[in-house]
Amino acid sequence: MAYKSIFKPGLFKDDVALVTGGGTGIGRCIAHELASLGATVIIAGRKIEKLQSTAQEMRNAGYKVDITQLDIRNLDEIKKSLNYIISKHGKLTCLVNNAGGQFAAPASEISPNGWKTVIDLNLNGTWMMCWAAYHAWMGEHGGRIVNITAAARNGIPFMAHTAAARAGIMNLTKTLCVEWAPHGIRINSLAPGTIVGSGMTRYPISVQQTAADNHWMNPSGRYGTEAEVSSAVVYLLSPGAAYINGITVRMDGGRDLSKTSFQRESKIPIYDGGLSVETNELFMKLWGDYKQIGKSKL
Ligand SMILES: CCCCCCCCC/C=C/C(=O)SCCNC(=O)CCNC(=O)[C@H](O)C(C)(C)COP(=O)(O)OP(=O)(O)OC[C@H]1O[C@@H](n2cnc3c(N)ncnc32)[C@H](O)[C@@H]1OP(=O)(O)O
Numbered sequence: 058m059a060y061k062s063i064f065k066p067g068l069f070k071d072d073v074a075l076v077t078g079g080g081t082g083i084g085r086c087i088a089h090e091l092a093s094l095g096a097t098v099i100i101a102g103r104k105i106e107k108l109q110s111t112a113q114e115m116r117n118a119g120y121k122v123d124i125t126q127l128d129i130r131n132l133d134e135i136k137k138s139l140n141y142i143i144s145k146h147g148k149l150t151c152l153v154n155n156a157g158g159q160f161a162a163p164a165s166e167i168s169p170n171g172w173k174t175v176i177d178l179n180l181n182g183t184w185m186m187c188w189a190a191y192h193a194w195m196g197e198h199g200g201r202i203v204n205i206t207a208a209a210r211n212g213i214p215f216m217a218h219t220a221a222a223r224a225g226i227m228n229l230t231k232t233l234c235v236e237w238a239p240h241g242i243r244i245n246s247l248a249p250g251t252i253v254g255s256g257m258t259r260y261p262i263s264v265q266q267t268a269a270d271n272h273w274m275n276p277s278g279r280y281g282t283e284a285e286v287s288s289a290v291v292y293l294l295s296p297g298a299a300y301i302n303g304i305t306v307r308m309d310g311g312r313d314l315s316k317t318s319f320q321r322e323s324k325i326p327i328y329d330g331g332l333s334v335e336t337n338e339l340f341m342k343l344w345g346d347y348k349q350i351g352k353s354k355l
């Protein structure tokens with residue numbers, strides 16, 4: 058099934074894009090959208106089965122797709138993947154650093170190794186991907202990078218490690234913008250709030266329940282969709298965003314601004330790109346409610 062992008066067909070026909078964590082969730086959605094707009098998309102992650110299944114789904118839609126297995130915490134694996142992409146596809150014009158994650162725990166209960174694990178994954182992993190992409194292709198030929206972080210401006214209670222790591226990426230984005238603009242590299246970040254999709258289902262049910270129960274604390278009265286994240290990423294990678302450099306786009310429905318916690322209904326229409334979402338009953342209920350409230354025609 059063709060992705061229902063809001064962007065012009067063929068917009069990325071000359072691009073080769075690498076999406077880390079592209080086998081699932083937000084990354085999968087971005088991969089579908091970029092490929093639907095003509096890009097050759099390479100999806101990367103640790104688990105080959107997830108990559109193969111998403112790649113198959115994309116091939117069925119007639120898209121140009123390839124896979125590469127890597128752990129973004131391992132520089133040798135990153136270099137190997139980038140060498141493969143450039144030798145097979147000739148270039149790397151877009152990089153989406155989407156792979157990441159964390160566990161929920163009070164700060165006092167995060168062990169030193171738990172802290173290091175999350176910093177290694179999110180901050181160091183993103184840094185190594187940028188660094189390696191610069192050396193493999195972009196330093197000489199230019200390119201566009203989007204880092205997916207998380208809405209962490211006011212910290213994230215029970216996720217101190219990831220909030221610190223994501224804040225680090227936001228700052229890194231600024232430095233790399235200044236240092237790498239002369240090389241033709243444009244780099245931005247996008248900080249989602251809670252998004253309904255595969256990522257949320259990875260948490261223990263108590264965490265999911267807390268998140269699901271609190272959706273009304275968002276001024277928009279709902280959580281976001283993977284497609285809503287994807288369309289912003291695609292815009293940032295597009296030629297139309299040529300003068301946007303070094304920023305972090307907050308995409309949380311306004312949650313960051315909310316000082317109140319009163320119940321409200323969502324009146325903001327929903328956009329889902331027509332792509333199925335890997336989620337569970339808990340969040341499907343929200344998704345169903347949103348569609349009804351937003352009167353989505355999709
Ligand atoms: C409530 C309000 C929010 C509600 C609000 C919710 C908003 C959420 C918004 C964000 C959503 C997303 O990002 S969704 C997408 C993300 N997907 C994920 O996060 C996937 C799930 N996470 C993971 O796979 C893991 O947590 C992650 C750390 C990233 C990677 O794991 P690894 O296998 O590499 O690491 P492990 O070897 O298992 O563990 C390394 C150390 O971390 C510790 N550790 C691991 N899990 C732990 C846990 N649950 N509690 C304590 N400590 C833990 C271990 O004990 C180890 O330390 P020692 O014992 O000391 O050695």
Ligand SMILES: NC(=O)C1=CN([C@@H]2O[C@H](COP(=O)(O)OP(=O)(O)OC[C@H]3O[C@@H](n4cnc5c(N)ncnc54)[C@H](OP(=O)(O)O)[C@@H]3O)[C@@H](O)[C@H]2O)C=CC1
Nearest residue numbers: 078081082083102103104128129156157207251252255256
């Ligand atoms: N969903 C949400 O509400 C929010 C999500 N985010 C962030 O958005 C990004 C995508 O999350 P989402 O799609 O929701 O969740 P998913 O869990 O579906 O996606 C995470 C992806 O990252 C990959 N990944 C994890 N660790 C590594 C690693 N070490 N090396 C390579 N790939 C890795 C996973 O694949 P594999 O396991 O095969 O390696 C997986 O495909 C993450 O950075 C997440 O933290 C931010 C805010 C909110």
